[in-house]
Amino acid sequence: MTTTNDELFARARAVIPGGVDSPVRAYGSVGGTPRFVTSAEGAYITDAEGRRYIDLVASWGPALVGHSHPEVVAAVQDAAARGLSFGAPTPAEAELVEEIVRRVPAVEKARLVSTGTEATMTAIRLARGATGRDLLVKFAGHYHGHSDGLLAAAGSGLATFALPGSAGVPAAIAAQTLVVPYNDRAALEAVFAAHPGRIAAVITEAAAANMGVVAPVSGFTSFLAGLCRDNGALLISDEVLTGFRAAAGGYAQVLAEAGEHVVPDLVTFGKVIGGGLPVAAVGGRADVMDLLAPVGPVYQAGTLSGNPVAVAAGLATLRLADDAVYARLSEASGTLSRAVDDALDEAGVPHVVQRAGTLFSVFFGVEVAGGVPDYATAQRQDADAYGRFFHALLDQGVSLPPSAFEAWFVTAAHDDEVIARIVDALPAAARAAVG
Ligand code: PLP
Numbered sequence: 001m002t003t004t005n006d007e008l009f010a011r012a013r014a015v016i017p018g019g020v021d022s023p024v025r026a027y028g029s030v031g032g033t034p035r036f037v038t039s040a041e042g043a044y045i046t047d048a049e050g051r052r053y054i055d056l057v058a059s060w061g062p063a064l065v066g067h068s069h070p071e072v073v074a075a076v077q078d079a080a081a082r083g084l085s086f087g088a089p090t091p092a093e094a095e096l097v098e099e100i101v102r103r104v105p106a107v108e109k110a111r112l113v114s115t116g117t118e119a120t121m122t123a124i125r126l127a128r129g130a131t132g133r134d135l136l137v138k139f140a141g142h143y144h145g146h147s148d149g150l151l152a153a154a155g156s157g158l159a160t161f162a163l164p165g166s167a168g169v170p171a172a173i174a175a176q177t178l179v180v181p182y183n184d185r186a187a188l189e190a191v192f193a194a195h196p197g198r199i200a201a202v203i204t205e206a207a208a209a210n211m212g213v214v215a216p217v218s219g220f221t222s223f224l225a226g227l228c229r230d231n232g233a234l235l236i237s238d239e240v241l242t243g244f245r246a247a248a249g250g251y252a253q254v255l256a257e258a259g260e261h262v263v264p265d266l267v268t269f270g271k272v273i274g275g276g277l278p279v280a281a282v283g284g285r286a287d288v289m290d291l292l293a294p295v296g297p298v299y300q301a302g303t304l305s306g307n308p309v310a311v312a313a314g315l316a317t318l319r320l321a322d323d324a325v326y327a328r329l330s331e332a333s334g335t336l337s338r339a340v341d342d343a344l345d346e347a348g349v350p351h352v353v354q355r356a357g358t359l360f361s362v363f364f365g366v367e368v369a370g371g372v373p374d375y376a377t378a379q380r381q382d383a384d385a386y387g388r389f390f391h392a393l394l395d396q397g398v399s400l401p402p403s404a405f406e407a408w409f410v411t412a413a414h415d416d417e418v419i420a421r422i423v424d425a426l427p428a429a430a431r432a433a434v435g
Helices: 005-015 070-081 091-103 116-131 185-194 220-230 251-257 308-320 323-347 383-395 416-434
Strands: 037-041 044-047 052-055 109-113 135-139 177-180 199-205 234-238 266-269 280-284 351-356 359-364
Touching (some): 052 416, 091 109, 091 280, 109 116, 116 199, 116 266, 177 185, 185 199, 185 220, 199 220, 323 359, 359 383, 383 416
Parallel strands (some): 135 199, 199 234, 234 266
16 A cells, blocks of 8 residues: 555654654645655655656755765665774775865865754854854855854844844844845945954855855955955855855866856865765865864864765765766756746746856746846745746656755756656746746
């Protein structure tokens, strides 16, 4: 007898808040019942009812080379057979960090942690430890995980302290954060001018991809880096999502190829570097990284940090992620994003498609000359139109991210045939979006 997604959701909701272990999975903003996934292979996921879907979530990024890649699975099996966790250093940890150092010029040393949230939390503690200052600047609409100080919403004015962005975040902690609009040079200058000598760091997504994809406008990241340097603050580039996905060297490489050679003080990674298992990292300047315990005074630790099975998955994934993989991601995302653009044009649905390296997303219901630059504009999206589009694709066997504010993730297993299947499903979905 088949257990349906509805039955599984009801059962889960009885014991797990909302039935899910991370909110977006509950389909809250698109409505309906989440698909309970029982297996995944290549570009496909299979749900508990035995239905196969083309997956455009890719575990929210980690599945760079496709689900259950045989070499990644073999590496995991091999590592698991030798032991699950030792609480002692293992040889593969340095190999994974060497791979990161090789790809990202700003990273001289890195420390492995288990989640992106831990990575950004540690980066901020390091920046505070290095500067002896407390204040943190973040951009509205950028997501850096769920630590207290980063769940902060803009206060009443540009240079005022942030308000808690979630119940349970103490106002006193949110008040250590200043939230400014993205891609806004004047706002950044104002915040530094209002708090001279008090800002420890600015944290930025290397290219924003948690409010839809919003790349930094040309020159913005260099300007930001210069302002940080001039004011004695550190620049933390969050590449948890973009790292080793937007390009082989992360979004830093995309910027460098456009002539912007930005060297952040600290960089955070996650997602791809675990290949689907929990690995993340904070890295950067060796002198700053060496402030971490046991060398320096900034404390950080983790029972499962550098877990051997997780590191094996990440290392296997990064070793597979060669030029051909990035060429495939680029081809797949380019073809798909152009096809979505055409289908929505054809159906008369106002929209903007935005890209950052191999990442892209679609803003429904907004048409902005020059594109969506910031969160205020991103919030003008028509989430209902997206919901209709989402369900029309799901009915045709294509699983999009269940929120209008997410990037669409392809993998190297999204070959021409898979992309063609999605493209065939687009016209009906675009007509459904009209409502
Ligand atoms: N930073 C960015 C840019 C992210 O996209 C995310 C997660 O989506 C995080 C940090 C937090 O990572 P995690 O969910 O592994 O804690």
